[in-house]
Amino acid sequence: DKSGYKHFMAKEIAEQPAVLADALNRYVDQDSISGPIADLDFTDTTGITLVACGTAFYACLTAKYWLEKLARIPVEVDIASEFRYREPPIAKGTTAIFVSQSGETADTLAALRYCAGKADRILSVVNVAESSIARESDVALPIHAGVEVGVASTKAFTCQLNVLLLLAIKAATDKGELDQGSRAKLLETMRALPGIFNVALDRDSVIETASAQIAEARDVLFLGRGLMYPLALEGALKLKEISYIHAEAYASGELKHGPIALIDKSVPVIVFAPRDSLFDKTVSNMQEVMARGGKVVLVTDAAGAQQAGSDTWKTIILPEVDEVVAPLLYALPAQLIAYHAAVAKGTDVDQPRNLAKSVTVE
Numbered sequence: 190d191k192s193g194y195k196h197f198m199a200k201e202i203a204e205q206p207a208v209l210a211d212a213l214n215r216y217v218d219q220d221s222i223s224g225p226i227a228d229l230d231f232t233d234t235t236g237i238t239l240v241a242c243g244t245a246f247y248a249c250l251t252a253k254y255w256l257e258k259l260a261r262i263p264v265e266v267d268i269a270s271e272f273r274y275r276e277p278p279i280a281k282g283t284t285a286i287f288v289s290q291s292g293e294t295a296d297t298l299a300a301l302r303y304c305a306g307k308a309d310r311i312l313s314v315v316n317v318a319e320s321s322i323a324r325e326s327d328v329a330l331p332i333h334a335g336v337e338v339g340v341a342s343t344k345a346f347t348c349q350l351n352v353l354l355l356l357a358i359k360a361a362t363d364k365g366e367l368d369q370g371s372r373a374k375l376l377e378t379m380r381a382l383p384g385i386f387n388v389a390l391d392r393d394s395v396i397e398t399a400s401a402q403i404a405e406a407r408d409v410l411f412l413g414r415g416l417m418y419p420l421a422l423e424g425a426l427k428l429k430e431i432s433y434i435h436a437e438a439y440a441s442g443e444l445k446h447g448p449i450a451l452i453d454k455s456v457p458v459i460v461f462a463p464r465d466s467l468f469d470k471t472v473s474n475m476q477e478v479m480a481r482g483g484k485v486v487l488v489t490d491a492a493g494a495q496q497a498g499s500d501t502w503k504t505i506i507l508p509e510v511d512e513v514v515a516p517l518l519y520a521l522p523a524q525l526i527a528y529h530a531a532v533a534k535g536t537d538v539d540q541p542r543n544l545a546k547s548v549t550v551e
């Protein structure tokens with residue numbers, strides 16, 4: 190049931206404030222973490238390996254930044270289909286984490302089975318609690334996104350990020366890297382997100398107008414730095430899978446190592462850049478794009494928009510948030526750009542060609 194929405198994808202994007210609030214209620218109690226994450230101990234964890242496919246892989250890539258920065262634990266991230274055949278050595282002290290909406294992705298399940306008996310502990314972050322991946326892990330952490338029908342993952346991605354950030358906060362606490370005050374502040378920031386999501390969703394018509402023009406392009410580039418780099422990858426994946434527009438993402442700093450050769454006036458360049466500690470660097474990359482005629486779509490906050498000036502092609506302004514939680518918020522415009530571009534092109538948004546919701550074969 191689409192509850193009045195034109196597509197399941199639109200409904201699932203709009204559900205994000207509610208499902209995130211529900212998920213937070215299940216994992217956070219006042220100013221501490223509760224539920225199954227509270228029971229995990231990271232004191233002796235010397236390394237974390239995260240494995241997944243597609244959108245879930247980009248959630249893992251985001252978690253690498255969080256875990257390394259907050260908990261100071263070295264993190265490896267891999268695509269399940271590569272990991273399983275590379276058969277990497279698993280060091281003592283490793284916690285292996287498998288992220289999957291369906292919990293049935295064949296490559297992710299095979300990667301999990303490879304780690305059984307080798308990793309100290311196997312965790313999974315799943316939406317379907319009765320899935321194979323949940324069953325075969327030591328501890329399964331449900332993301333509580335509710336049923337996701339649209340083939341393009343939306344609310345599952347933000348709910349995966351939510352659980353992974355909570356895991357990073359728990360690990361940081363166990364490692365003595367996060368004092369009680371900072372933890373309480375971070376959890377409070379997370380609890381404010383559902384309300385901020387609503388503000389971002391209210392910007393929908395601005396995003397729709399920009400997306401209708403983005404939809405006319407043959408190629409689109411996505412750029413981001415730090416935590417915004419995995420999000421740029423997710424934005425590009427979302428756009429290509431439902432609108433069939435060729436899209437690629439790069440870490441902003443990689444631009445001059447090759448992709449800048451593609452820039453001309455026909456290529457929209459979508460830049461995710463809240464005014465964070467890396468903002469100035471991203472702005473200078475953006476200026477390099479504009480100097481070559483590239484059409485910049487800047488997704489930022491009010492302070493970022495002001496500092497960037499008026500030479501951008503489009504600017505999408507989101508509420509200001511702590512940079513740690515920015516990936517959850519910036520996921521929304523990434524999803525909405527893809528959605529509205531696909532609607533403008535008239536593609537089958539919920540059932541894109543050649544794709545299946547659950548990939549249970551290699």
Ligand code: F6R
Pocket residue numbers: 242243244245246288289290291292293294297340341342343426427430546547548
């Ligand atoms: C993208 C998308 C896919 C899945 C991938 C993994 O929108 O939905 O890339 O993320 O197939 O699926 P799960 O999470 O079920 O393992």
